[in-house]
Amino acid sequence: MSSQLIINNSIVDDEWQLVMPPKADEEVKKQAGKVVMFKLTGEGSLTNEQIENTIFSKNGKVILPVGVFLHHQKDLKNRISKQEIGIWMETHEEIDSFINEINDINLLPLISVRVKKFADGRIFSIGNLLRLKYKYKNELRAIGDVLRDQLFFLKRSGFNSFHIREDRDAKDALLGLNDFTTPYQGAVDQKQPAWKIIKR
Amino acid sequence: MYKYDLLDQSLVDERVAQYKGQLTRFLNKELTEEEFRPLRLQNGLYIQRHAPMLRVAVPYGLLSSTQLNKLADISDKYDRGYGHFSTRQNIQFNWPKLEDTPQILKELATVEMHAIQTSGNCIRNITTDQFSGVTPDEIIDPRYLAEIIRQWSTFHPEFALLPRKFKIAITGSSRDRAIVQAHDIGLEIFSDKDNEMAIKVWVGGGLGRTPILGSVIKENLSWKHILTYSEAILRVYNLYGRRDNMYKARIKILVKALGIEKFKELVEREWASIKDGPNTIDISEINRIKAFFSEPNYKNNKQNDLKKHVTNKSFSQWLSRCTHSHKKEGYRSVTLSLKSNKQAPGDATADQMRAVASLADQYSFGEIRVSHEQNLILADVLEDKLYELWEKAKVQKLTTPNVGLLTDIICCPGGDFCSLANAKSIPIANSIQDLFDDMDYLHDIGEINLNISGCMNACGHHHVGHIGILGVDKDGSEWYQLTLGGNQGNFASIGKVIGPSFSEEELPGVIKKIISTFIKHRHLDEIFIDCVSRIGLQPFKEAVYGKKEKKT
Numbered sequence: 001m002s003s004q005l006i007i008n009n010s011i012v013d014d015e016w017q018l019v020m021p022p023k024a025d026e027e028v029k030k031q032a033g034k035v036v037m038f039k040l041t042g043e044g045s046l047t048n049e050q051i052e053n054t055i056f057s058k059n060g061k062v063i064l065p066v067g068v069f070l071h072h073q074k075d076l077k078n079r080i081s082k083q084e085i086g087i088w089m090e091t092h093e094e095i096d097s098f099i100n101e102i103n104d105i106n107l108l109p110l111i112s113v114r115v116k117k118f119a120d121g122r123i124f125s126i127g128n129l130l131r132l133k134y135k136y137k138n139e140l141r142a143i144g145d146v147l148r149d150q151l152f153f154l155k156r157s158g159f160n161s162f163h164i165r166e167d168r169d170a171k172d173a174l175l176g177l178n179d180f181t182t183p184y185q186g187a188v189d190q191k192q193p194a195w196k197i198i199k200r
Numbered sequence: 201m202y203k204y205d206l207l208d209q210s211l212v213d214e215r216v217a218q219y220k221g222q223l224t225r226f227l228n229k230e231l232t233e234e235e236f237r238p239l240r241l242q243n244g245l246y247i248q249r250h251a252p253m254l255r256v257a258v259p260y261g262l263l264s265s266t267q268l269n270k271l272a273d274i275s276d277k278y279d280r281g282y283g284h285f286s287t288r289q290n291i292q293f294n295w296p297k298l299e300d301t302p303q304i305l306k307e308l309a310t311v312e313m314h315a316i317q318t319s320g321n322c323i324r325n326i327t328t329d330q331f332s333g334v335t336p337d338e339i340i341d342p343r344y345l346a347e348i349i350r351q352w353s354t355f356h357p358e359f360a361l362l363p364r365k366f367k368i369a370i371t372g373s374s375r376d377r378a379i380v381q382a383h384d385i386g387l388e389i390f391s392d393k394d395n396e397m398a399i400k401v402w403v404g405g406g407l408g409r410t411p412i413l414g415s416v417i418k419e420n421l422s423w424k425h426i427l428t429y430s431e432a433i434l435r436v437y438n439l440y441g442r443r444d445n446m447y448k449a450r451i452k453i454l455v456k457a458l459g460i461e462k463f464k465e466l467v468e469r470e471w472a473s474i475k476d477g478p479n480t481i482d483i484s485e486i487n488r489i490k491a492f493f494s495e496p497n498y499k500n501n502k503q504n505d506l507k508k509h510v511t512n513k514s515f516s517q518w519l520s521r522c523t524h525s526h527k528k529e530g531y532r533s534v535t536l537s538l539k540s541n542k543q544a545p546g547d548a549t550a551d552q553m554r555a556v557a558s559l560a561d562q563y564s565f566g567e568i569r570v571s572h573e574q575n576l577i578l579a580d581v582l583e584d585k586l587y588e589l590w591e592k593a594k595v596q597k598l599t600t601p602n603v604g605l606l607t608d609i610i611c612c613p614g615g616d617f618c619s620l621a622n623a624k625s626i627p628i629a630n631s632i633q634d635l636f637d638d639m640d641y642l643h644d645i646g647e648i649n650l651n652i653s654g655c656m657n658a659c660g661h662h663h664v665g666h667i668g669i670l671g672v673d674k675d676g677s678e679w680y681q682l683t684l685g686g687n688q689g690n691f692a693s694i695g696k697v698i699g700p701s702f703s704e705e706e707l708p709g710v711i712k713k714i715i716s717t718f719i720k721h722r723h724l725d726e727i728f729i730d731c732v733s734r735i736g737l738q739p740f741k742e743a744v745y746g747k748k749e750k751k752t
């Protein structure tokens with residue numbers, strides 16, 4: 001089996017293990033209009049029970065759901081310093097809701113963002129914020145419904161790692177990274193807009 | 201007008217290649233229907249009742265004669281010899297074949313045109329005043345800012361897949377002809393007290409199912425920050441706009457749910473971290489783009505021979521309705537009406553397009569504009585040449601002197617083409633046009649906007665028509681609901697429903713009663729909308745439904 005993972009411009013083997021929480025007993029629907037914004041859309045977050053019951057291997061590189069990571073942060077010091085711990089978040093989770101609980105996000109070698117549906121463009125803003133506002137420097141990976149036609153935009157939004165959906169050819173997806181040569185606007189990869197860097 | 205350089209051209213060419221690949225993958229079943237949908241939509245391709253529909257972008261409504269000739273060729277070669285100009289200043293083809301679409305886009309690219317972001321959940325074509333740069337009431341020409349925003353928004357990576365479509369309109373006149381308050385972002389450029397160009401920003405306007413006028417989010421934004429501020433608005437929307445329910449996904453719903461104060465607070469917080477960042481524009485970029493919109497070589501021509509022709513009644517009716525004052529003495533702007541009762545409002549045949557392109561070459565520096573009222577405009581015509589132009593345009597049935605009048609109907613494609621329609625709209629428009637085809641009477645009635653949408657998506661802007669007609673579905677048959685008192689421009693308002701809906705047969709009679717009621721109550725030269733504001737809906741309701749009668 002060939003790998004589904006693209007890092008920078010090549011297909012590489014995945015050294016990480018993605019940790020999923022157990023399913024919640026019942027769908028947790030939040031009320032509209034409460035303090036946390038994503039609750040407007042009623043998208044659920046992990047329950048304490050789910051967090052406590054998430055199991056992950058005691059060694060090797062693991063990507064933990066943010067909630068699980070926060071819960072175990074203190075016990076994981078050792079593994080964090082060994083660069084064995086990455087985190088992943090959903091597109092409806094707010095960076096602001098956890099960023100202050102993490103000492104230094106640059107101690108994490110990997111942050112993944114899961115996009116459940118192709119059409120969910122929140123992932124682009126999240127990439128932008130992680131890179132430009134929160135100055136995250138390490139591997140930023142898109143996981144979930146990741147297909148060729150998002151890659152160019154993901155790359156421009158600060159992602160350098162892409163886990164292509166299992167049923168699609170990663171080699172084909174790789175081509176999507178180069179759909180356009182010189183875009184107009186400044187973004188994460190090329191911060192200056194075209195008019196500032198080339199003579200027009 | 202703006203001309204592509206190598207960069208613009210390569211982006212458009214690369215898009216053609218990208219789209220061709222996407223279509224091939226779809227046809228080879230490497231992309232599912234659901235996955236191909238957002239991709240084709242962002243290229244203006246709808247799958248409609250009869251065939252795909254392809255929407256081609258006309259950035260802020262500006263076309264060269266070369267481009268219009270190409271559109272004519274495309275309608276002949278790939279369609280049925282006509283195109284439809286839309287309320288968003290674009291053009292749509294109703295009958296292309298799916299397999300032909302890459303070739304159409306390739307041909308468009310040779311004349312600096314494309315279908316990028318003309319549909320789908322992204323930033324759409326920026327619209328503006330059709331009289332930009334020539335109208336005497338203009339404070340600042342909005343076209344160069346519109347072009348700057350166009351470039352910034354094209355393939356903007358962060359806003360490639362928004363919760364819903366996103367429309368930006370910009371005006372630089374004291375009189376707003378771009379309906380900025382009915383857009384996701386509305387921009388009004390003005391000159392602030394230090395004579396600096398500044399921008400008033402509205403957010404959260406839109407029609408559709410939930411018509412809402414925008415709220416002011418920034419009274420005075422320096423032009424430098426237009427892109428970063430828009431970015432902050434869009435980021436908040438992208439992150440928090442609803443994605444679970446497409447009917448609640450527009451930014452207007454988010455602004456309403458949070459309240460403008462809270463929304464503004466979030467935007468300002470976001471903006472704080474990007475303000476003065478790399479996408480801030482500077483005067484060199486403004487000047488670079490502005491140079492494309494410099495004044496044409498106007499002649500100094502203070503005299504004109506119009507007097508010779510005023511006795512010609514049809515010409516003078518046309519002169520009064522279809523030509524507009526110009527900032528340069530000796531010139532006028534001309535609206536070529538696409539609203540004769542022989543065609544669907546906004547439709548133009550390939551021959552008409554070629555004729556207009558040729559008129560533009562002869563009389564208006566080779567440029568044409570599309571108005572959101574779905575007409576074509578020649579912006580810079582010497583008064584001396586008006587009669588000559590009129591005679592030539594008349595042959596093509598482009599001189600119906602009804603601009604701004606009852607039969608200058610804004611109308612969506614409706615049930616004849618659109619699969620979302622509750623009811624037909626084009627035949628309604630034509631039957632009203634037939635009923636009011638006496639030009640003298642039409643001119644007596646005076647200024648009035650009548651808008652028709654075939655369903656609550658409101659493509660025909662019925663909410664802001666002085667008279668609005670909305671197609672509704674009642675037990676599977678087609679009915680029409682009437683609103684009065686909608687308005688666009690600086691005094692934008694949303695029309696009110698007058699009562700139970702009507703059948704297609706009843707409708708022309710109802711419009712007739714409404715007009716007679718207006719004539720009966722009107723003061724002197726009062727226009728319809730002012731009369732409605734003054735006397736309210738009651739007299740109209742009585743005329744239509746009868747007095748106090750219990751409605752069955």
Ligand code: HEM
Pocket residue numbers: 246248253284285286287288292364365382383405406407408409450546611612613617618619620657658659660661
């Ligand atoms: C025939 C294919 C068409 C389809 C399927 C279609 C579909 C839609 C839908 C679903 C909406 C509502 C979107 C929303 O509220 O979120 C909409 C809005 C709109 N459409 Fe169309 N449309 C079509 C043609 C047109 C045409 C021909 C025009 C111009 C004449 C047009 C102009 C508009 C405008 C201006 C709006 C915005 C109303 C607003 O501000 O919410 N559309 N369209």
Ligand code: SF4
Pocket residue numbers: 612613614615618619620621622653654655656657658659660
């Ligand atoms: S208003 Fe409705 S019927 Fe008319 S074009 Fe839009 S979606 Fe179709």
